[in-house]
Amino acid sequence: MTDTHTTTTGEEQxxxxxxxxxxxRQSERLFSGRPNAELVAETQDLSPGHxxxxxxxxxxxxxxxxxQGWxxxxxDVSAVALERAAxxxxxxxxxDRIDFQRHDLAESFPAPAGERDSFDLVSAHFLQSLIALPRDEILRTAAATVAPGGTLLVVDHTGFPSWEPGPHPDVHFPSTQEVLAGMQLNHCQWEVRTERLYEHEVTLADGRVMTRANNILKVRRLSD
Incomplete structure (x- = not known):
């Protein structure tokens, strides 16, 4: 999970x-430890698998x-994050139910455990970064690992939060239609189950309560 957004620049990164x-390393804990609300809401109708x-x-x-039995x-690309997660x-x-693996998804991709060749659920929450990230290619690879009957859930920020002190003007936040187009899914093999905007409240360190909006895209694979 990340809290920033995709951009590319000519500067050395x-x-x-x-x-x-x-x-x-900037803090002992970067996130709350609670699951994303979108994940909870969008997987409650799924039977646990891999x-x-x-x-x-x-x-x-x-x-x-x-x-939940999955x-x-x-x-994640960060060894620091993975050590904390473990x-x-x-x-x-x-x-014993989680296999943590370090991957730079621009260079390598995790494989299912054991003799499996696919996943029942692939979740990509806020797979966005201030440094260059080939998101479309990564999400196409992710879609290819979803089993027939399985689900791909992509949740993105819709823009910088209102409290962001210095938004980057060259950052693009994709719509759900842009995400769908980038994944190049065969419409005969996939169906869109959820495509909507989700707004939630965020309590800042100074006590202010603000609103943050995310795009939710859930697609189900129908066949090979």
Missing amino acids: PSAQEFWDGRY ALDLGCGEGGDAIWLAR RVTAT RHAEQAGVA
């Missing part, structure tokens, strides 16, 4: 791992899925 390790959590961060979503492959999973008593 750190590697993805350097960037995100640095972000996580899930892939892309950009798992400190493990909040992966741990929640494991508690077996989870959870990946510790949190151990404390939650679900470490």
Whole structure:
């Protein structure tokens, strides 16, 4: 899970791992540890199977899925985040249900455990970054790993939050239609189950309560 957004610039950039390790080292805990509300709402009708959590961060979503009976492959580019996620999973008593793997998704992609060749659920929450990220290619690869009858859930921020002190003017936030177009799904093999805007309240450190909006796209694979 991330809290920033995709951009590309001509400036020299750190590697993805350097960037995100640095972000996580800024505080003892970057996220709340609670699962994303969109994940909870959009998976309540699914039977637990094998899930892939892309950009798992400190493990909040992966741990929640494991508690619901899922077996989870959870990946992130940050070794710092993964070390915390593994510790949190151990404390939650679900470490045996989660396989944490470090991947730079621009270079490698996690495979299902054992003899499986697909996932019943692939979750990509806020797979957005201030450094270059080939999102369309990553999401196409993610879609290819979804089993027939399985679900791909993509949740994105719709823009910078109102409290952002210095938004980046060159950042583009894709609509759900742009995400669909980028994944190049065969309409005979996939159906859109959810496509909507979700707004939620965020309590800032100074006590202010603000609103943040996210796009939710859930698609189901019908066949090979």
